[in-house]
Amino acid sequence: MTLPTPTGFALIDAHLITNTPHHAGATALLVEHGRITAVGDDTEIEALALAAGYPVRNAGGATVTPGLFDSHTHPHWAADVTRGVDLGGLGTVADLQAAVAAYAATLPDDAWVLGWNLEFEPFEATGVRGDLFDDAVAGRPFAAMFYDLHSGLANAAALTAAGVTAAPVFEDMSEVVVDASGALTGELREPSAYQLVFNAVPARSHEAERDALRDMFRTLAAAGLTGGAIMDGKPRTVDLIEELEQRGELDHRLVVHHWHAVTDDDAAVARVIAAKDRRGRLWESDGIKLFSDGVIDTGTAWLHQPDTCGDGVHAFWPDWNRYREVVRAYHDAGMIIATHAVGDFAVNRVLDAYAELPAHAAARVHSIEHLEVLADEDLEKLTGSGVTASMQPLHMQWREGDDSDNWAVRLGERAATGYRVRDVLNTGTRVTLGSDWPVAHYDPRIGMAWARGRSTPGVAGAPVFEPDQRLTGEEALLAYTLWPALARGHEDRGIIAPGALADLTLWSGDPVAASADELATLPIAATVVDGRFVYDAF
Ligand SMILES: [Zn+2]
Numbered sequence: 001m002t003l004p005t006p007t008g009f010a011l012i013d014a015h016l017i018t019n020t021p022h023h024a025g026a027t028a029l030l031v032e033h034g035r036i037t038a039v040g041d042d043t044e045i046e047a048l049a050l051a052a053g054y055p056v057r058n059a060g061g062a063t064v065t066p067g068l069f070d071s072h073t074h075p076h077w078a079a080d081v082t083r084g085v086d087l088g089g090l091g092t093v094a095d096l097q098a099a100v101a102a103y104a105a106t107l108p109d110d111a112w113v114l115g116w117n118l119e120f121e122p123f124e125a126t127g128v129r130g131d132l133f134d135d136a137v138a139g140r141p142f143a144a145m146f147y148d149l150h151s152g153l154a155n156a157a158a159l160t161a162a163g164v165t166a167a168p169v170f171e172d173m174s175e176v177v178v179d180a181s182g183a184l185t186g187e188l189r190e191p192s193a194y195q196l197v198f199n200a201v202p203a204r205s206h207e208a209e210r211d212a213l214r215d216m217f218r219t220l221a222a223a224g225l226t227g228g229a230i231m232d233g234k235p236r237t238v239d240l241i242e243e244l245e246q247r248g249e250l251d252h253r254l255v256v257h258h259w260h261a262v263t264d265d266d267a268a269v270a271r272v273i274a275a276k277d278r279r280g281r282l283w284e285s286d287g288i289k290l291f292s293d294g295v296i297d298t299g300t301a302w303l304h305q306p307d308t309c310g311d312g313v314h315a316f317w318p319d320w321n322r323y324r325e326v327v328r329a330y331h332d333a334g335m336i337i338a339t340h341a342v343g344d345f346a347v348n349r350v351l352d353a354y355a356e357l358p359a360h361a362a363a364r365v366h367s368i369e370h371l372e373v374l375a376d377e378d379l380e381k382l383t384g385s386g387v388t389a390s391m392q393p394l395h396m397q398w399r400e401g402d403d404s405d406n407w408a409v410r411l412g413e414r415a416a417t418g419y420r421v422r423d424v425l426n427t428g429t430r431v432t433l434g435s436d437w438p439v440a441h442y443d444p445r446i447g448m449a450w451a452r453g454r455s456t457p458g459v460a461g462a463p464v465f466e467p468d469q470r471l472t473g474e475e476a477l478l479a480y481t482l483w484p485a486l487a488r489g490h491e492d493r494g495i496i497a498p499g500a501l502a503d504l505t506l507w508s509g510d511p512v513a514a515s516a517d518e519l520a521t522l523p524i525a526a527t528v529v530d531g532r533f534v535y536d537a538f
């Protein structure tokens with residue numbers, strides 16, 4: 001098997017945002033063999049291209065930025081969760097039934113009918129009930145996920161196929177919902193409940209799983225993304241990425257962080273470390289992802305003080321020393337460590353654990369993921385820590401302006417210490433932005449718009465959360481381009497300069513000059529990865 005031969009092209013009549021102090025006023029660039037080899041004016045770049053026999057594309061004044069990189073994403077999981085029909089934006093049960101019926105008609109008689117992106121509003125009158133879809137799927141098993149990934153829906157055929165005949169008792173907050181008569185409604189709350197059903201769905205063929213991952217990367221490219229850090233890497237994820245690249249079908253630049261489960265023993269750690277040098281042209285797999293705590297909404301974030309329900313006082317780890325021990329092992333192996341820390345105390349403890357790691361030649365800059373709430377003392381500890389803060393301000397989309405949402409209720413007054421992106425930046429800490437897709441939408445324009453406006457983009461009068469924490473347009477772009485590159489020690493990424501990798505995002509307008517509202521819907525003209533147009537809407 002061979003990789004497609006990388007060639008070259010020139011892009012002229014472009015507005016370049018280079019993320020460097022050089023090439024002010026440059027309007028053109030030359031790409032050869034996956035790298036930018038020249039930046040200059042139209043005449044000189046066109047001449048270089050013609051001399052080399054490369055095509056010249058006129059960008060028509062489009063803005064070109066370094067390619068956008070999502071610093072926290074789960075595309076493999078997303079490719080699984082988004083199986084079946086997209087039910088987003090359908091406002092009534094009748095609309096949902098029609099969409100499900102149309103999709104079901106394309107499937108074999110014995111197939112499960114799957115869907116995703118359900119919203120709650122259509123069920124206000126009926127309640128969330130699986131039997132609403134029995135006719136639409138002609139008696140076949142039907143299971144669908146709600147957009148928030150916290151709830152699922154199944155009909156009786158699916159519940160039966162999964163062996164769910166009564167409501168089990170879960171140790172966590174999960175619930176198989178029953179009605180007043182004790183009958184299963186089909187509503188499945190939280191992962192332990194909906195996984196009972198989704199685990200019973202017949203596995204996809206290898207080819208179908210691989211192609212779904214390929215298509216997922218192409219979907220991300222259409223939103224301007226050229227790469228991302230996968231935060232739930234499994235050996236299978238790496239296998240599929242490698243296979244896609246060998247087939248010439250990998251259109252995304254990736255860093256895979258292997259998922260370390262709290263229960264993983266020394267042998268598991270050794271296996272991950274042994275595989276850390278697996279890499280390809282577009283990907284590397286030397287990252288690790290660990291959890292230190294959970295999330296605010298379920299009372300599992302680790303906080304300095306308990307939340308208003310008395311929760312939030314525990315780490316994920318029965319023994320915190322085990323966390324320190326495995327972090328040390330991965331660090332000594334030269335891996336880059338990302339630790340999920342939502343609560344302020346979790347951030348504090350992870351900073352302590354990182355601070356005790358020895359400096360050595362292979363040592364990497366580690367990150368903390370989320371940092372959803374921070375006390376002033378945590379900001380002090382971030383100062384000079386050298387750690388990367390990987391944050392997702394778009395997760396504020398679930399907050400309510402009157403603090404009536406579960407997140408704000410549990411935090412009480414501390415809700416005002418949420419998503420302190422500006423404060424973190426002011427400590428001198430490097431900030432990177434990401435989506436956590438499929439937890440939130442992958443679109444980097446929406447991610448940047450939230451970081452800038454701290455409000456739902458495009459909605460007049462929408463509440464603005466802690467406006468003093470807003471980023472500028474330039475900072476939001478840097479946090480999706482140059483800053484994640486520097487955080488990983490890549491000096492040839494996140495910039496437009498001779499020698500840099502040719503990962504580029506082409507915009508119909510200027511994403512920095514556009515308002516946050518405009519940015520969210522600013523059309524992407526093209527996406528270039530490794531010198532190839534992987535999305536092209538010119
Ligand atoms: Zn995540």
